[in-house]
Amino acid sequence: MTSPVLICGSVAFDTIAVFEGRFKDHILSDRIHALNVSFLVPSMRRDFGGCAGNIAYNLHLLGGKPVPVATIGEDATDYLDRFVKLGIDVGMMRVIPETLTAQCFITTDQDDNQISAFHPGAMERSAENDLTGQKAAWGIVAPDSKAGMIAHAKRLNAQGIPFIFDLGQAMPLFDGDDIKQMIDLAQVLCVNDYEASVVEQRTGQSIAQLAEKLQAVVVTRGGEGATLYTEGRDEHIDPVIPADVIDPTGCGDAHRAGLLYGLTLGWSWSHACRLGNLMGSIKIASRGPQNHAPSRAAISAQLHAQFGLHLP
Template identity: 45%
Template sequence: MSILVCGALAYDTLFHFEDRFDNHILPDQLHKISTTFKVPTMRREFGGPAGNIAYSLCLLGETPLVMGAVGEDFEPYRQHLKRVGVDDRFIRTIRGQYTSQCFGIADKDGNQLMAFHPGAMDHATVNQISDVTTPVEVAIVSPGGHAAFLQHTRQLHAAGIPFIFDPGQELPLLSRDELHEIVALASYVAINDYESELMRERAGLPVEILKTMVDALIVTRGAHGAEIYSEDRIHLIPRVQMPGKPVDPMGCGDAFRAGLLYGIKQGLDWQSTGRLANVLGAIKVSSHGPQNHFFDWAMLRTLYEQTYGDAWPL
């Protein structure tokens, strides 16, 4: 049985500006701004939630199916995913399009200017859940285009495949009615604390209601760990403290979601699943980029037992 990961695959190009933006932008001239920031450092990373989640699943020994739409420039990324063990049969190339691209520049204070080009992602509805003939144990629908979000959640429910609804940064694009519909179709919802507030404000779905609509509601709380609501219980999952300072939070939530998917597939209880997810998120934070971290079973077991004081569940 496989894990199906639906969502965007993207190239992330990140620049660092060694000064402050406000030293180079005149507040009273914003209506005709024209400026250039010299950026001595640049990183280009493989990204997008589907790729990030799949990468950590491969490190766990899975061969996840990834479903997404990419452009003609995707081949280096495809080879990277195939090397780590991703099943790429449903990563469809859209001719005449670029793979989704995110460009970001950060100044010395951590302020960011971002530009996102969806590219081929807007054509992700080319993929149909009915095309997947491999048995699927559990799926996740992560950000990958508004139309694809609706299509794939409806098709997964119709096919009887349990899935995690992971709205992420696309939550504001979904209407109140669409959010209610998708939550009603989903088996699980995974959101962060900010997204939980958006669900309350935009859809009238506070945690108290959300937790009654799905088998499990997972809310990540950053440095405060995570909360998992299931069967009238709340599991408080303390964070994992890695040695040294955090390096890069990008992709941390996606690594966490890989842990959720793995725990669900392995039939772990929610406390153990949440702890495993937290361990994966902490390991990711210690590396630059969303797909450069590494772990093995010995490392996972040591971090799990040192943090939580219980025996390794796998």
């Protein structure tokens, strides 16, 4: 039986609308100073999202025990109900009165261009959600408000709970000193290849140098797999070819869930990363961050076929 994992990060709603034309045909370059446009969007959907929500969902698929640590608004009743029905512990999903849950509104056109607006809502008060006293084998500090990420990192460190620092979409909020502070508190750094280059630039240190201060650094590289830095060496982790490429939204979160589950099982870093790559490949074949629903047996079968590993 696996131990609880504290999943610190955002819980949000994603509203995606599809414009069946092209923005460039309606946004005139010589009229941008007085922009006033409207798009008819006959296709629209609302997804459950946010990094903590996505990671928790994927960890649940694997049979783990996610405990999402997030602040939500009064409009998140359906999100809470969904997680309760799935059997996910919602005890650390704190409702902030008179606020809305973080929400992203995305309009995309036929050329896959996007216009987005993000309302942080209750996420801005995530630092108030104190996880002190919670028991867990591992934790993760995923994108959230900057204050919340730093507060969660300090609390996890003070309690001796090892955790992953997942910079992700919070990258614009953290300068070099902030990143160094988080690395000093964490055991693992997870970034994609672009984020890795930004981290190197802002800290003035290579990923290999930063890995010397941590148990591991994992750099994901999309269809090229991942690179694992641990114990003074780096190792290429093979990608998993997905059944289809539909939507990359939430693939990084699915990867983190696989990595965390492997760590709670006591697997090697290499094997945990392989499970992470598999979970990312499963997610990309489905539209939306939490709409894929493979059985645990199906995941285990794919894991064995790809890497010769089994879920216990």
